[in-house]
Amino acid sequence: MVQAMLQEHVSCSSCPIRHRAVCAKCDTDELERLNAIKFYKTYAAGETIAYQGDELDVVASVVSGVATLERGIEDGRMQMVGLLLPSDFIGRPGRTILNYDVTAVSDVTLCSFHRQPFEQLLIEIPHLQERLLQMAFDELDAAREWMLLLGRKTAREKIASMLISVVKRTHLPEGQSLGTATRLELPLSREAMGNFLGLTIETVSRQFTALRKDGVIELEGKRVVIIPDMDLLLAESGDDDDGGLLA
Amino acid sequence: MVQAMLQEHVSCSSCPIRHRAVCAKCDTDELERLNAIKFYKTYAAGETIAYQGDELDVVASVVSGVATLERGIEDGRMQMVGLLLPSDFIGRPGRTILNYDVTAVSDVTLCSFHRQPFEQLLIEIPHLQERLLQMAFDELDAAREWMLLLGRKTAREKIASMLISVVKRTHLPEGQSLGTATRLELPLSREAMGNFLGLTIETVSRQFTALRKDGVIELEGKRVVIIPDMDLLLAESGDDDDGGLLA
DNA sequence: CGACACTCTTGATCTGGATCAAGGAATAAA
DNA sequence: TTTATTCCTTGATCCAGATCAAGAGTGTCG
Incomplete structure (x- = not known):
């Protein structure tokens, strides 16, 4: 190999x-x-x-x-x-x-x-x-940027920020715009996301379902997230404007 | 000037x-x-x-x-x-x-x-x-190291870790050992410490009095902390061994 | 001197997220 | 097919830390 x-x-x-x-x-x-x-x-x-x-x-x-x-x-x-x-x-x-x-x-x-x-x-x-x-x-x-997230953001804001950050790092480099509906394959398990965000696995799970119920995201299985309106997600992230976590 | x-x-x-x-x-x-x-x-x-x-x-x-x-x-x-x-x-x-x-x-x-x-x-x-x-x-x-503190440590551990970090950065470079009783002048206000640790000012204050009541630290006024036993403080920091925050 | 502005402490209460607990769903192994 | 195993979701309860509120110093400016 x-x-x-x-x-x-x-x-x-x-x-x-x-x-x-x-x-x-x-x-x-x-x-x-x-x-x-x-x-x-x-x-x-x-x-x-x-x-x-x-x-x-x-x-x-x-x-x-x-x-x-x-x-x-x-x-x-x-x-x-x-x-x-x-x-x-x-x-x-x-x-x-x-x-x-x-x-x-x-x-x-x-x-x-x-x-x-x-x-x-x-x-x-x-x-x-x-x-x-x-x-x-x-x-x-x-x-x-990550320290701001860990120290001062709510669980919901943390999840939203993480999603935005993953979109930026995996989609933007190839030139797509942030405005269009985006289909996102999460690279991390719920546990890994918890460790990323300083949350428990249960809280991560609950926030995903909450964001889905509120129409901010859609879920396809467990690992695929669809973001119908990036601005909506951005508004949930707690960042004034660009955010820029890990960007 | x-x-x-x-x-x-x-x-x-x-x-x-x-x-x-x-x-x-x-x-x-x-x-x-x-x-x-x-x-x-x-x-x-x-x-x-x-x-x-x-x-x-x-x-x-x-x-x-x-x-x-x-x-x-x-x-x-x-x-x-x-x-x-x-x-x-x-x-x-x-x-x-x-x-x-x-x-x-x-x-x-x-x-x-x-x-x-x-x-x-x-x-x-x-x-x-x-x-x-x-x-x-x-x-x-x-x-x-700071991210670990923000994401996973309790308020008490955060305070202890911060004190250790300040000791390391302000005393150690001049060659003092970590074992001896240390007198420490805090450079930060309670509010600044809160922003450092991802806590409110009230929680910072309460943890200081709790650590004092438990004999881990002594306070002289509001800005001076005396650490009678560094190992005791180290044990409160949540770090296995050296810690090394900002070290 | 008093009035004001800060900064810090302490108490009472509330709540977001942790913890404890019980399944569901998917994949793999027997 | 049944039985684990792994990962995820959902519910019930608890608690650490936030929030709200009230002083206590301490310093400064009139």
């Missing part, structure tokens, strides 16, 4: 390293050097990629699938602190100890780099570091 | 640019170039340094005092998303619109740089960018 991926991606055409995650500006030579040290790895849905406290000697970029970062307390409480979609980055240069669990929510393919050669390239290719800096600041902005 | 600061800091001896915040590795020449474009500005306690939505053409580093980043919703709800102590950084290269209020909690002195020349130096002095990347990742880690 991994071998197949390697063959398939020799030119890195579908790899975020090429496209967005790390080096959109790389020239051919630089891309070659990145290609030389990268390797792919896949994980099955539900699999834990790495545990809190692990020593991690790789950094990676999500190629496909959805993964989460979660921080836990020993009594079982869990808080999601990162939702990783394709092109998102895992790990940080300069630190080896991981302080949260990384879990594959769906089947996940990572494009990984051993820390040492990657950090070397970071020094030698300046715009790679620049790109990483932008990504870190983007994540920081997202985290701060 | 600003003039006085400029004189006083010509060699940048007390400026974080020199010490920790941006360029611990700068050689003399590089320091000169940084000095050439920096300027100091002071703000009085309570003053708003910049508003959500402002176009900001400077980045800055906190020299002295305490400032906060807060994100608000129009109905008055506020969530603090950043607590800035000396050496912390404000603003981000590559973005001009600020998406939170920056407020001086105490009297604050900033060491500021106009965006253009600063970004230029960022390109020309690679380890400056490297330093900024480390700072961004540190803030991201802090934000994630």
Whole structure:
């Protein structure tokens, strides 16, 4: 499997390293050097990629699938602190100890780099570091928006905000407008959503049915949400205007 | 006043640019170039340094005092998303619109740089960018720890965690151990703490008196907290071991 | 000095979301 | 087909923290 991926991606055409995650500006030579040290790895849905406290000697970029970062307390409480979609980055240069669990929510393919050669390239290719800096600041902005959600929003607002955020991250990049009716496949289980939003699974479920009864969303099965009027949902999110969670 | 600061800091001896915040590795020449474009500005306690939505053409580093980043919703709800102590950084290269209020909690002195020349130096002095990347990742880690607090901790745990975090950030850097009894001057009002923790002012107040009655802390007036046994406080924070919020 | 404005504490009550508990629906295993 | 198993929904009840309300300091400005 991994071998197949390697063959398939020799030119890195579908790899975020090429496209967005790390080096959109790389020239051919630089891309070659990145290609030389990268390797792919896949994980099955539900699999834990790495545990809190692990020593991690790789950094990676999500190629496909959805993964989460979660921080836990020993009594079982869990808080999601990162939702990783394709092109998102895992790990940080300069630190080896991981302080949260990384879990594959769906089947996940990572494009990984051993820390040492990657950090070397970071020094030698300046715009790679620049790109990483932008990504870190983007994540920081997202985290701060998320803090507003966790600290001050009601359960209903949290659900609405999450839906908007998922729409923005999965639909907008491909150029669709926010105004049209949207069909959304949720990448997360009710439990994962609870950990995302700081709620219990029961409250998540109840808010979904409440929003459905109020005509804000429609449900197809458990994982598909249809948003007939995005402005209606936006009005439920507690954000004045754009919102921008994780945007 | 600003003039006085400029004189006083010509060699940048007390400026974080020199010490920790941006360029611990700068050689003399590089320091000169940084000095050439920096300027100091002071703000009085309570003053708003910049508003959500402002176009900001400077980045800055906190020299002295305490400032906060807060994100608000129009109905008055506020969530603090950043607590800035000396050496912390404000603003981000590559973005001009600020998406939170920056407020001086105490009297604050900033060491500021106009965006253009600063970004230029960022390109020309690679380890400056490297330093900024480390700072961004540190803030991201802090934000994630903070998200765990906001999403999953009880009011009592929140207060305890905050106290530990303030101790770590204000005492530990000067080399004191965490084991000894500690006297702590709170930089924040009850309201600011509420916004920090996602609580109301009343709940903050009640938890302080509860912790005092239980012998976990002692209070001297409203702003001074004495922690007779740090392990006791640590046990109340909900963190297994180190905690590390904002550390 | 009193009047006012803040900030903080404390009490009484309310409520949103947690907890406890019992099914339903879908998929897989036997 | 029956029997688990997993994930989700719904109901009943409870409680931590919010809200409403009333002072208590403390400082400042006339």
